[in-house]
Amino acid sequence: MLTHADSEPDEQLIARAVGDLARRTRFPVAFGGLERDGAIHISAISGARTRSIDGLVVHAMRGLGGRALVEKRPRLALDYRVARSITHDYDRAILGEGISTLFAVPVVVSGRSRAVLYCGAWSQAPVGDVVARPALAVADELAAELRVRDEVQRRLALTSTGPVDVLPATAREELRESYAELRRIAAGVDDPELRSRLTAVETRLASLSSAAAPPALDLDVSLAPRELDVLAHAGLGETNGEIAAALGLREGTVKSYLQAAMAKLDASTRHAAVAKARRAGLLP
Known part of the structure; x- marks a missing residue:
């Protein structure tokens, strides 16, 4: 993250990306966070009806987002409650919000997952290309900006x-x-x-x-x-x-x-x- 006073903090980038998800996708709930010390620290939430997701920390390979973080590819749970391909460490947070369908998209920069963005629906909602494309676009845009920031910081360090x-x-x-x-x-x-x-x-x-x-x-x-x-x-x-x-x-x-x-x-x-x-x- 750039240290110059006029630079926007990375957390604000996440908040803006989550806001874009809420506007550009059909999912009523959107949230996301940066990777830090091998875990996703949720810092931005849009559309939630409860506070169960607040402060959520998702560790690598745990839950849907943890798999997306490690595998560096989007992961989908159409019916989160009974999904067998993930651990259910975070059921209290996700099901507490009433989320049924959950879509997790990693933000990959130079081969490393730097953040994960989530889209959620309170009922089962099919996720085809038309639905997924806006979420993937938001993740790509965030990755591009983080990549630029990394490069600028590297140059400034010189x-x-x-x-x-x-x-x-x-x-x-x-x-x-x-x-x-x-x-x-x-x-x-x-x-x-x-x-x-x-x-x-x-x-x-x-x-x-x-x-x-x-x-x-x-x-x-x-x-x-x-x-x-x-x-x-x-x-x-x-x-x-x-x-x-x-x-x-x-x-x-x-x-x-x-x-x-x-x-x-x-x-x-x-x-x-x-x-x-x-x-x-x-x-x-």
């Missing part, structure tokens, strides 16, 4: 022992790779609010290497999002074909974006355009 102007060249190059990857992730996110938050993180990443760069150029240039995308990848030495594959574009489209960016930056080559963009603080 600068924690000294000023940015002594940032090693290898670390600076990794910073640029992370920026390009972040822009690729953001391009595939449909949620405007999440994209806005990712853009704010991109701006912070771009500023991390500014002290190590030559004096900033005073350029009144505004690049389109896709122009920044292709420049970020071009700055990694990728060919037009490689950029196209990374961003899901046609090679001719990549060339057009590069040419537009070069024109705006008054640069005769892609390398000059990348250099000017960096000096203008548009790229790390």
Whole structure:
């Protein structure tokens, strides 16, 4: 979790994700929590009629969520009371709320389950693709944001022992790779609010290497999002074909974006355009 004062705590991310579950699925009850010390600590609940789920801690391989946590895949109990594929350690909490159908979705980041989101119904409710898809989408969006936060914190840690102007060249190059990857992730996110938050993180990443760069150029240039995308990848030495594959574009489209960016930056080559963009603080 980021320690900067303007960063949203991870617990608030969970609360927002649970709120999204309640709005975007057909389940009347939604709850979830982060993984900590091998257990899921439920911190956000929406739609519950009782307080039986409050403060619930679900341990690995115990109950439905504990299995989802370890197996890193969604788990469903259509009739929770008689489900044989799970332990019933948490019957008092789940059945106390009157939940019959329970759907648990892990939030997997870099191969590790970081949280589990739950959807519950008080009666047996079939869970097909149409019903499950919104819940899986919320989990994917939360995973993307947690992944970005992890990467930003890792980059910030590189600068924690000294000023940015002594940032090693290898670390600076990794910073640029992370920026390009972040822009690729953001391009595939449909949620405007999440994209806005990712853009704010991109701006912070771009500023991390500014002290190590030559004096900033005073350029009144505004690049389109896709122009920044292709420049970020071009700055990694990728060919037009490689950029196209990374961003899901046609090679001719990549060339057009590069040419537009070069024109705006008054640069005769892609390398000059990348250099000017960096000096203008548009790229790390």
